[in-house]
Amino acid sequence: MPETDSSTRPALTRRRAFAAVAALAAGGAAVTLVASRDRTDTPAHWDYEAEGPGHWAELDRTYRTCATGHAQSPIDLPSHTQSHPDEHIDIEYNVLPMAESVNNGHTVQTNLSTGNGNRILIAGRPYELSQFHFHAPGEHTVDGRGVEMEFHLVHKDAAGALAVLAILLEPGSGSPFAPLLTALPATLGSTTRIGPVDLRTLVPAHRAQFRYAGSLTTPPCTEGVSWTVLRTPLPVSHSELDRYRSLFHHTNRPVQPLNGRQVTLADN
Numbered sequence: 001m002p003e004t005d006s007s008t009r010p011a012l013t014r015r016r017a018f019a020a021v022a023a024l025a026a027g028g029a030a031v032t033l034v035a036s037r038d039r040t041d042t043p044a045h046w047d048y049e050a051e052g053p054g055h056w057a058e059l060d061r062t063y064r065t066c067a068t069g070h071a072q073s074p075i076d077l078p079s080h081t082q083s084h085p086d087e088h089i090d091i092e093y094n095v096l097p098m099a100e101s102v103n104n105g106h107t108v109q110t111n112l113s114t115g116n117g118n119r120i121l122i123a124g125r126p127y128e129l130s131q132f133h134f135h136a137p138g139e140h141t142v143d144g145r146g147v148e149m150e151f152h153l154v155h156k157d158a159a160g161a162l163a164v165l166a167i168l169l170e171p172g173s174g175s176p177f178a179p180l181l182t183a184l185p186a187t188l189g190s191t192t193r194i195g196p197v198d199l200r201t202l203v204p205a206h207r208a209q210f211r212y213a214g215s216l217t218t219p220p221c222t223e224g225v226s227w228t229v230l231r232t233p234l235p236v237s238h239s240e241l242d243r244y245r246s247l248f249h250h251t252n253r254p255v256q257p258l259n260g261r262q263v264t265l266a267d268n
């Protein structure tokens with residue numbers, strides 16, 4: 001997903017253009033429209049199917065890093081890794097009074113306005129929460145084992161650098177995700193109102209953290225993203241999982257090569 005705030009609108013525009021072209025082509029006309037359409041104005045359409053992860057780099061010049069990058073996400077996390085207790089992050093969340101979830105064609109995402117007061121601190125440096133969204137199946141694996149779903153909370157610092165906090169989700173009872181996964185925006189571009197949501201309930205009490213340097217897991221796969229994946233999973237109910245899957249069959253990028261990057265574990 002969309003780790004950036006990117007492009008509900010461009011994606012919609014492009015989707016409509018594709019639909020129009022497809023409709024015309026199906027009627028036996030206007031194949032030339034494809035060639036004449038300006039491909040530089042909006043980000044190229046991408047998905048997890050025909051235009052899936054193995055093809056992202058071919059879809060648009062700005063997606064090249066998806067194939068050429070050497071610090072890509074997600075990755076397989078080794079549970080027996082070096083422990084660096086000093087490198088943990090601090091999570092400062094509170095209650096989100098109200099927000100909107102949008103179906104952006106790739107996932108269900110909630111964008112927050114700046115100054116919302118929710119943040120994480122990495123080595124004392126604050127990153128404000130800017131959006132959160134889901135993937136199913138999960139994207140990161142631990143010792144080769146994946147989970148059913150993954151929750152990404154995307155943060156930005158004052159300079160625009162990104163830090164993502166990832167929570168692994170396994171089917172079970174006691175899900176805290178009802179406020180986010182009960183009423184989902186069913187169609188592309190539609191929204192549902194959520195809140196209040198106590199964001200503190202969406203983070204496991206045990207904070208053992210994998211940390212590494214990676215990228216967005218969706219186009220344009222930009223690197224320089226600080227990743228923190230909490231080792232302890234949270235439960236998500238079967239019905240919440242099914243509801244999400246009924247809209248998005250699968251929304252995960254496969255794990256990427258580590259290429260010598262260091263993964264640390266802060267066990268606190």
Ligand SMILES: [Zn+2]
Nearest residue numbers: 001002003152
């Ligand atoms: Zn994501």
